[in-house]
Amino acid sequence: MNKRWKQGAAAVLALGLGLAAVLSGCGPAKTEESVKVRIGEVTRSIFYAPQYVAVNQGFFKAEGLDVELTTTFGGDKTMTALLTGGIDVALVGSETSIYVAQQGSGDPVINFAQLTQTDGTFLVSRKPAQGTFDWNSLKGSTFLGQRKGGMPQMAGEFTLKKHGINPQKDLNLIQNVEFANIPTAFASGTGDYVQLFEPQATMFEQQGKGYVIASFGVESGRLPYTVFMTKKSYIDKNPDALQKFTNAVQKAQNWVAASSVDVIADSIASFFPDTDKEIIKGVVKRYKDQGSFASDGIVDAEEWSNLQNVMEAAGELKARVDHGSLVDNRFAEKAKASVK
Template sequence: MGIKHRAALLLAGVLAVTSVLAGCGSKGTGETTKVRIGEVTRSIFYAPEYVAINKGFFKTEGLDVELTTTPGGDKTMATLLSGGIDVALVGAETSIYVSQQGSDDPVIDFMQLTQTDGTFLVARKPLQGTFDWSVLKGTTFLGQRKGGMPQMAGEFTLKKHGINPQKDLNLIQNVEFANIPTAFASGTGEYVQLFEPQATMFEKQGKGYVIASFGVESGKLPYTVFMAKKSFIDKNASSTQKFANAVQKAQNWVQASSVEEITDAIASFFPDTDKDIIKGVVKRYKEQGSFATDGIIDDAEWNNLQDVMQAAGELQKRVEPKQLVDNRFAEKAKQSVK
């Protein structure tokens, strides 16, 4: 999906979505402030978010969090721009896409949740010996949706290892995100780029085997962040700080806790997923450092994100961090939350 097409879809989505919920600042009982979060998908990758909810960290900060899942970056951003949610949890690239369209009320990234890509390279057969990316050349590769961060991080990794995705692979990108695991299981592709828990589930079922991590290969970047419109942050600075504090508490807890403890804390968000699967996914993400230890988006991460976007042809021009990143809340949370 090109930049112009993406912009048209995003603007169409904004017109289609109507704001039907009360905004942040509307008080419930006592001193609690309601904050509506829209997450781009329900994923174990977002474990610290669920920890913040189930461990009561938002509640302790005086926030009544309402969490909804708004599948897809375009839909999540459209809902945020239209006022249907207060805070979006989505890839930082979406704030850049909005900026590229021109906006009087830019979307600001204020708290990072994950700091690597969350996908893995899955093969039909177990790895024999040391893996070399060159074995992918000439194979059929089932990739992610064009223009999204998984696909961009995937292609960035492939190019880093001397593979031109469009020329060296039979690259398939016309399968809907939700249908990619099913397509691979039914015989499409020799290799596939998969999120968890599908990768771990495939291993347990003997349908596929993780042989490399795109998260490790593509480096640190603000992969998933909490963001809000600048006007919202300006009007609700106190609530934004409380939000950042709650997330930092969760990040601290995740870093200090065992895989088993984290699994128990988030299992209620995945009632249809076997606990052993959740445990395996948490272990994999924790070991490769996918969960951010704080919400600060540093310049190196921001620039790496833009390198990935630029390599994919999805960046019109580079954006200075200060234009779309506000680290004040994350920095204060890191200093004050213990």
């Protein structure tokens, strides 16, 4: 009897082990660990709406990426963080990659996915325009501009020169105010006109402190204004991660193109907890209407050439840089073709 009991117990044990193996095989497959990518954005701005959509709609996560987003406050600080390994990817103006190349970097910074394709600033007047706005009305005025050498200032001066205005001779040009303090300076009485980003431009309109009368983004044309970039060494070591990253950006760009202003504003609102939802909607609408959000990540040769035209006009370009030397469109082209 003891022998029969042992044989039965052995059979039950074998059956149990077999069943466990079957159930184990039918369970969920082990998922791959997510890849961490550290992004440094030059500032926190509604202008970068597609980036925040990629985070909040789960597009980065769906690609197996664990994105860490940090605001690095300024092009020079953003590029320093990238070059020293503090971040993996920078979201900043393409002109910064040219500045690095002009300094002779042995590990060039490569633009691989465009996010915005126009300047994001607006001409704000202290008084509403009377009838059709005439750029010549700026002559002799005090103009509160952006920091010298930055893309907003260069796009602003490019536009002024296009309309026959010499910024240094025809205006009382103020460029010594810190970026973060420009709205406050104008609100306190400095300048007849100011070049402002959103949401300050819309907020000034709502408060009766200023009036948007022109768009530097529309006037200066398409250019790779804000682009995701990284060091060539990082591209060489992490091509798969960068492809997934660019796929997520393309998903966000498609989503933004297909979504209403209200839906986009709802998606990105968590990144702007101190900004009224109606202001977010107004800013998104203004940028969407003028085509500031790029529809794909490709930096084409025409945009790259226009960028350098703007830099040349501002006296900030030592020599023109070949499109292929600082732009790698492989990831964006593949994402555009494959992501639906």
